[in-house]
Amino acid sequence: MQPADGTRLYSRPARLFHWVTFGFVAVMVPVGIIMTDRGERNIWDATTNGLYSGHKLAGFILMFIVAARLIYRLAKGAPPPEPTLTPLQKTVSGLTHWGMYLLLFGMFATGWLGISLYPALDIFGLFSLPAITGPNEAAAGRVLTAHKLVAFALMGLIGMHVAAALYHGLIRKDGVLRRMWPARS
Numbered sequence: 001m002q003p004a005d006g007t008r009l010y011s012r013p014a015r016l017f018h019w020v021t022f023g024f025v026a027v028m029v030p031v032g033i034i035m036t037d038r039g040e041r042n043i044w045d046a047t048t049n050g051l052y053s054g055h056k057l058a059g060f061i062l063m064f065i066v067a068a069r070l071i072y073r074l075a076k077g078a079p080p081p082e083p084t085l086t087p088l089q090k091t092v093s094g095l096t097h098w099g100m101y102l103l104l105f106g107m108f109a110t111g112w113l114g115i116s117l118y119p120a121l122d123i124f125g126l127f128s129l130p131a132i133t134g135p136n137e138a139a140a141g142r143v144l145t146a147h148k149l150v151a152f153a154l155m156g157l158i159g160m161h162v163a164a165a166l167y168h169g170l171i172r173k174d175g176v177l178r179r180m181w182p183a184r185s
């Protein structure tokens with residue numbers, strides 16, 4: 001149901017996809033940083049291995065969630081932009097949103113390719129993720145460096161995106177934040 005004041009909300013599935021993605025990324029970034037730091041300091045204990053397994057498995061699962069989200073988005077579209085936005089704001093927010101989708105797939109591609117090349121496909125000693133290419137440790141190093149750089153770019157865009165969402169919600173007090181808020185209105 002849409003609120004009576006004319007604000008057009010994202011659908012329930014679109015909001016669920018958005019906040020599930022946020023939950024995964026909010027955990028995966030600190031885990032990625034901590035596990036890499038422990039690896040660089042040569043602390044290869046059960047905690048480090050568990051963090052690596054958890055990060056790889058969560059990233060693999062999130063790839064399917066974001067693919068489903070993108071298919072849903074392309075099939076169903078989004079509500080028309082909040083009517084008080086300037087043309088520039090509409091363009092910048094559109095570029096930011098599609099940029100985040102692109103960089104999320106950049107993370108999945110570099111992560112999966114990196115662990116296939118290394119190879120480091122094992123998950124908690126229980127099973128292996130499928131490899132998308134044969135081993136090449138030197139190439140793995142370059143691809144995982146790209147993974148780190150794409151992560152920085154994604155964090156930059158997310159930072160801008162969250163700042164804009166809070167500006168709309170707390171300062172402009174328009175309908176933008178409510179469009180994606182998990183509660184109904």
Ligand code: HEM
Pocket residue numbers: 025028029030032033036037039055056057058059060062063104107108109110111112114115144145147148151
């Ligand atoms: C949105 C998804 C993802 C995010 C936000 C993310 C984030 C990160 C971050 C912040 C790091 C630390 C980088 C550094 O400090 O060097 C990292 C490292 C890593 N990630 Fe991801 N990641 C994602 C998906 C994946 C996927 C899908 C895989 C594999 C299936 C993966 C495998 C790895 C590995 C193996 C490392 C360690 C790299 C190294 O040891 O140099 N990540 N990730």
Ligand code: HEM
Pocket residue numbers: 018021022023025026073078081082093097098100101158161162165166176177178179180181
């Ligand atoms: C991992 C972090 C996040 C990612 C990757 C992300 C990604 C996205 C994407 C891709 C869209 C566009 C949806 C579409 O049209 O398909 C979107 C919309 C939106 N997001 Fe986020 N988001 C994140 C975190 C947040 C947070 C923390 C907030 C609030 C503080 C937020 C507020 C919003 C709002 C209000 C919209 C709707 C914008 C509009 O009406 O045009 N997002 N987000």
